[in-house]
Structure formats: structure tokens, C-alpha cells
Amino acid sequence: xxxxxxxxxxxxxxxxxxxxxxxxxxxxxxxxxxxxxxxxxxxxxxxxxxxxxxxxxxxxxxxxxxxxxxxxxxxxxxxxxxxxxxxxxxxxxxxxxxxxxxxxxxxxxxxxxxxxxxxxxxxxxxxxxxxxxxxxxxxxxxxxxxxxxxxxxxxxxxxxxxxxxxxxxxxxxxxxxxxxxxxxxxxxxxxxxxxxxxxxxxxxxxxxxxxxxxxxxxxxxxxxxxxxxxxxxxxxxxxxxxxxxxxxxxxxxxxxxxxxxxxxxxxxxxxxxxxxxxxxxxxx
Amino acid sequence: xxxxxxxxxxxxxxxxxxxxxxxxxxxxxxxxxxxxxxxxxxxxxxxxxxxxxxxxxxxxxxxxxxxxxxxxxxxxxxxxxxxxxxxxxxxxxxxxxxxxxxxxxxxxxxxxxxxxxxxxxxxxxxxxxxxxxxxxxxxxxxxxxxxxxxxxxxxxxxxxxxxxxxxxxxxxxxxxxxxxxxxxxxxxxxxxxxxxxxxxxxxxxxxxxxxxxxxxxxxxxxxxxxxxxxxxxxxxxxxxxxxxxxxxxxxxxxxxxxxxxxxxxxx
Numbered sequence: 001x002x003x004x005x006x007x008x009x010x011x012x013x014x015x016x017x018x019x020x021x022x023x024x025x026x027x028x029x030x031x032x033x034x035x036x037x038x039x040x041x042x043x044x045x046x047x048x049x050x051x052x053x054x055x056x057x058x059x060x061x062x063x064x065x066x067x068x069x070x071x072x073x074x075x076x077x078x079x080x081x082x083x084x085x086x087x088x089x090x091x092x093x094x095x096x097x098x099x100x101x102x103x104x105x106x107x108x109x110x111x112x113x114x115x116x117x118x119x120x121x122x123x124x125x126x127x128x129x130x131x132x133x134x135x136x137x138x139x140x141x142x143x144x145x146x147x148x149x150x151x152x153x154x155x156x157x158x159x160x161x162x163x164x165x166x167x168x169x170x171x172x173x174x175x176x177x178x179x180x181x182x183x184x185x186x187x188x189x190x191x192x193x194x195x196x197x198x199x200x201x202x203x204x205x206x207x208x209x210x211x212x213x214x215x216x217x218x219x220x221x222x223x224x225x226x227x228x229x230x231x232x233x234x235x236x237x238x239x240x241x242x243x244x245x246x247x248x249x250x251x252x253x254x255x256x257x258x259x260x261x262x263x264x265x266x267x268x269x270x271x272x273x274x275x276x277x278x279x280x281x282x283x284x
Numbered sequence: 285x286x287x288x289x290x291x292x293x294x295x296x297x298x299x300x301x302x303x304x305x306x307x308x309x310x311x312x313x314x315x316x317x318x319x320x321x322x323x324x325x326x327x328x329x330x331x332x333x334x335x336x337x338x339x340x341x342x343x344x345x346x347x348x349x350x351x352x353x354x355x356x357x358x359x360x361x362x363x364x365x366x367x368x369x370x371x372x373x374x375x376x377x378x379x380x381x382x383x384x385x386x387x388x389x390x391x392x393x394x395x396x397x398x399x400x401x402x403x404x405x406x407x408x409x410x411x412x413x414x415x416x417x418x419x420x421x422x423x424x425x426x427x428x429x430x431x432x433x434x435x436x437x438x439x440x441x442x443x444x445x446x447x448x449x450x451x452x453x454x455x456x457x458x459x460x461x462x463x464x465x466x467x468x469x470x471x472x473x474x475x476x477x478x479x480x481x482x483x484x485x486x487x488x489x490x491x492x493x494x495x496x497x498x499x500x501x502x503x504x505x506x507x508x509x510x511x512x513x514x515x516x517x518x519x520x521x522x523x524x525x526x527x528x529x530x531x532x533x534x535x536x537x538x539x540x541x542x543x544x545x546x547x548x549x550x551x
Contacts, residue, residue, distance in 0.1 A: 016390055233496075247404070
């Protein structure tokens, strides 16, 4: 039941997002203009036909209906600046972004988890201070500067994504684990003399999986957001770079359609994380 | 508490300096010294000049004024919206609460940078720089309400179960008065914490947009716009003083984080 209501919410979000996207395209400067109208060789009938064709988009509800119908067929419209179908552009670039995003997320999660486990096992104040300082310093730097830094150090885009995500994931993960360590059952296990590694894996980490899963869902959104500066500055031909180029060229069909798709994917990732968490809690 | 006080005093000092930019900065941000482009730091130009011969220190101060005034203003807008929405959703009943949370989910699912770029592309090409700057920060403020609203709604729901609210309800207190007189004052410390969390986020967002060339347009300076010089690696090595805006930005964001970390209401 909970899954069904979440799925319904996801659908509502997508429909609302679609309406927002269609409205944005509809009210964009230059919508309804066609350079063919400037062609002096066309007669009045041809111009009237073009104008009639263009005026079909003036009713926002009808425009949204047509937009949804085309979206259902997989037609995302054409890019104004690149003169190519948005679907084609996305299919060319999705692979690059997926690879960078997934590798970056994996690396960030692995490093953050490792750092949290090491810090919890070592329990050295100096290590804790250094790790907090490093993560805190990274959080104070704009994501674009982190991406530039990775580029100058010869790192791949995935490394830049990992560097951007690490500080955020590490901070939340550390807080989750630290508060879990204060739970009564952990203190009792500690008093019984259970070894640190077992304490960490069975008594601390196991109960906080729901929170970690929720954080995993949120980290997808973080990775997607990090892809624009990373790909734009590292000259990686992915979706982030496409969005940046579209923003510079004010190519609204690309921008709103990509935003809609990414919103859908992010919402789906969060839905999956929530469902896993709910299932886990029900099972527990 | 001492850390918090030191951070607050330093931020207030910086804020004061930036507000008095006309008196503190040696030159105007647009004044060009055409005989001294890319000058090294000297007594006349403490941070050197840029490629157009403009004093970097003056642009840093004026840019800081824009960023440091508008980022907190955008944060105020976000937190104000979050406060209003959470109070409405909490007091008006379950359906309103569900609606507000669905909207928050939509906002949180939408990567803000994508949405910001899409909405910003609607601006006319000939929009004046000040309008673009205001719109950029305004959009940041409008898009940033979702995360604070979730925290505040949780707090509203907790307060709705408290004795003083139950007593007020039992005494026939209308919903509007309940929200404004009984709930809102209790949410102010949380709102302040959310304001302190959100302001550096907006400062960093503007910096990222500026570095991508999508922030405040020339000739108006902003900290993000000044970071565009970092895109040229050889120039960083040859003139490391161009890192000054980045260092100032890091210091300011660090001070905000220090304020937040010492705040008992920070979430």
C-alpha cells in the first residue's frame, strides 16, 4: 500500500513536472517564431499556413496534451541550438554521464564508508579532527572549483564527482554512525566486551541501514547536480555538458526535457530507497 | 559558544566592510586602467589588475557586497516560504500537509541546478546585469524552500502535540492565531538555524554558476564571476593572487559552517 501511494506520488510529481516543463517551453522568448517567415520567396498562403501551424501552441492545455502525446512516443522535441532531436543527443551522452556518475558515487561511498569504519575502529581524536577538517574544507569549496582542481591534477570526471560527493556523504554517515554508537544496546554490547569490528558491523551499522539507504537515494540527486560543473569544466561529453551548452545557448527544449527526465530518475531512485527502507523496517 | 561568537563577530565585521564598499574600495569596480592590464600587486593595486585593467581588490569588495547581501536575502526568502508553508500545512489539516510535502518532494527531486538553468534561460538576452543578479538570487531563494520546510513541518507537528497548543485549542483559539502567536515564535530558532545553513549554500551556488559563466554578467562583479579567472591554469601559477576571491569565499562559508555547527537547533 505504501509502495502504491509512493508510486502515485511519483506519477503526480512527473505530471506536475511535465506541465511545468511544457509551460516553460511555451513562455520562452522566441517560442512561436519561425525563421521561414523571413523567407521573401514564400507567398501569403504559405506564410498563413506556417503561422497557423505555429499558433497551435498558443493554448497551454492543448500544448501540454500534445507535449505529453509526443513524450509518450519518446519524442522530446528538437534542440534549437544544435538542430538535432533531444532524444538522439541524450542517447549519445547518457552513457558517458552514467559511467562518470556511477563511478564517482561508488568511489565516494566506498571512501566515506572506509573512512567512517577506520575512524570508528581507531577512535583517535587526531584522526577524527583531520577527517572532519578535510571534509569541512571540501564543503566550503564551490563544486565547480573542486571539479577544476581535479582536472588540473589530471583526474577523470568520476574522480571530481567522487571528491564533490565524499564530503557530503562522509559528514552524514559519520553523524548517523556516531549517534548510533550512543544507543543503549551498543553501550550494553560494549560493556559485554564485544570486539570493535563486530560491534560496528552487527550492532551499529545493521540498525542504521534504513538511514544509509535514504542517504543513498539523496546521493543520486547530489551526483546528478555535480555532473553539470564537472562535465562542463572537464570537457566530458555527457548530459551535464549538454545542459551547460543548452543554458549558454538558451536552448529551452533541451533544458526542460533533460530536467524532467532527471527529476523522474531522481524521484524513482528516492522511491526505491524509501521502499527498501520501508520493507526493511517492516521486516525488522 | 565562543567559536560561535568569534564567527559571528568576524562575519559582522566583513559585512560592515562590504556594505561600505564605496568608502573602502580604492576604485570603482568598473574603472579601467588601460595602461596597466594584468598588473602585478603593487601599492596602487594590492591584488593587481585583471585583463581589462580593473583593480582586483575593488572588484573583490564590490563583488562581495553583492554576494553577501543577496545570498542572505535569498536565504531569508527560502526560510520565510518554508515557515509559511509549514505553518499552513501543519494547521490546515492532513490534505494540505500531504500537498505541501508532495510539492517539497517535487522540488527536492528536481536537481536545483538544472531547474535554475532552465528558468534562467527565460530571461531576455538584453536583461540588465543588476536584474540578472537579482533574478539569479531570487530563483535560488524560490527553489530552496523544500529542505527547510520538511524540517520545519516536523517541528510544527511536534509542537501541535504539546500542552500549550492543546490548551490554546481547547480555549477556542482560531487557527490563524494559533499559527502566528503560538507556533511561529517557537519556530524562530529553527528558522534562524535553517537561514544559517542555507546562506552558504546559496553563496556556493552563485560561485558555481559564476564559474560556469552563467552567474552575474559583466561588468557587475560577484565572487562567482571573479572565480572565472581560475579556468586558466597557467595564470594561476603565474599570478597566485587571483586565488584571493576563492580564499575569501572559503573563509566566509567556513565561518557560516562554524556558526551552524555551534547552533543547538541546526539539523
